[in-house]
Amino acid sequence: MVRALCGVVALDGPSGTGKTTAARRLATESNAGYLDTGAMYRVATLAVLRAGVDPTDADAVVEAVRRARMEVATDPAAPTARLDGEDVSAAIRTEEVNRAVSPVSAVAEVRELLVAEQRRVIREVLDSRGGIVVDGRDIGTVVTPDAPLKVFLTASADVRARRRTAQDAAEGREVSFEDVKASVERRDRLDSTRATSPLRAADDAVLLDTSELTVDEVTAKLSELADGRGLLGGEVAGMCR
Structure with a gap:
């Protein structure tokens, strides 16, 4: 029987730490929903x-961003992203978006929106x-600061760059x-130094180095x-008491 996840698991960390793949797998294995907030910022970009x-x-x-209709699916088996009704799951992973996502994400009002x-989607998934x-x-510092489990994933820049290079090659880029x-280190610098919601581990987050995992x-x-x-602790898949 599937052991259902009850509550929110918040995973944070820079690009290339494996958090997205691991998050999807954990959600799939525990019959939970999944939200890739980074994809939302990419759609906005x-x-x-x-x-x-x-x-x-x-x-x-x-x-x-206000004019755009943005949707990110919460099914870990099909985490699609849409912009104005169009599936842009591939389009948001281009180098053009990679270069622009940090300055767009740094705009305080964009983050507020x-x-x-994100909080609305999380409430909806928890209810269902x-x-x-x-x-x-x-996630652990701003979006869901009361999450019962917060994990901050890290890995060396070299390891993360190798992972990203392999992923891009596998997808034909x-x-x-x-x-x-250089892109990874630039994104780290921009995300860690922005004035609004900088990338950092929550005080009560578990630190997990994935470099050798x-x-x-x-x-x-x-x-x-x-x-x-x-x-x-869910005794029935997808249901919590």
């Missing part, structure tokens, strides 16, 4: 780019499924390790942590 807006023009960025939507795994960069590492090992560790917090 794509909306900005398609509107022809300069990502550093805060007022224009906010207007473009998306955090409000009982549990959700949420990954991003400010031609990139060099050096370019990817496989995805299976990371998922197993997350499951162990959730079990230790009493979050895997």
Whole structure:
């Protein structure tokens, strides 16, 4: 019998730590919902780019994001993203979006809009499924500061760049390790130093270095942590008491 996840597991960390893959696996194994908040910021960034807006023009960025209809699915088996009704799951992973997502994400009003939507989605999933795994960069500190389990994933820049390079190659994108590492380090710097909701571990987060761990090992560790917090007590799959 599936041991259902009850409550919120908040996963934070920089790009390439494996949090998205592990979050999806944990959600699948525990019959929980899944929310990729990073995908929401990427959809917002794509909306900005398609509107022809300069990502550093805060007022224009906010207007473009307000006009956009953005949806991110919460099924871990099919985490699709839509912009104005169009499936943009592949389009939000391009290098153009990679370069622009940090300045768009740094706009305080954009974060306010998306955090409000993220909280709405989380409440909806908790009501319907009982549990959700949420990954991003400010989940434990801003989006769900009362989550019963917060984990901050880390890994060295070299390891993360290798993972990103392999992922891009597998998806048909031609990139060099050096370019990817530079992009990773730039994103780390921008996300960690922005004025609004900077990337950092919550004071009560469990730190997990994934540099030497496989995805299976990371998922197993997350499951162990959730079990230790009493979050895997559902006797019926997808239902919590």
